[in-house]
Amino acid sequence: MKVERLFGFVLAGGLLLAGATGAMAEAGAEVKDLALKKIMKDLGAGMQTVTDAIAREDWQLVEKTAPQIADHPQPPLGEKMRIIAFMGTDMGKFKGYDGEVHKSAETLGQAAKSKDGVAVIAAFQSIQTACYGCHRDFREGFIKHFYGTR
Secondary structure, eight states, rough: OOHHHHHHHHHHHHHHHHHHHHHEEEEEEEEOOOOOOOOOOOHHHHHHHHHHHHTTTOOHHHHHHHHHHTTOOOOOHHHHHHHHHGGGGHHHHHHHHHHHHHHHHHHHHHHHHOOOOHHHHHHHHHHHHHHHHIIIIIIIHHHHHHHHTO
């Protein structure tokens, strides 16, 4: 019950912040980049590292990088509230993609530790598929909502 109340409070606060952010974007005010933008850039760099490491069969580097992908940082609470408010009923789908990235990156690390190249590639494909699905379903609307027409 406590979690449900906390979620309601977080959602209500997020709705207020999201409305304010939308109004700022519409008014042409400068909108600060979200922490999520840096998190996504760092994830992209990690994915590039893994791509290169797979090509060179550097399983140790893949194993080292996989937890950075699986356990990537989360946005600060205020930003999370804004994201939850924006996502609304799609939040479960959004979290599902993130969960798939986490699970597949853990599998990636285990496969690399075992030096199982085929399993590494399969796990990496699963990560890429989850990333693509999330970007396909949410990126355009997310950028438009939080950054206007940038």
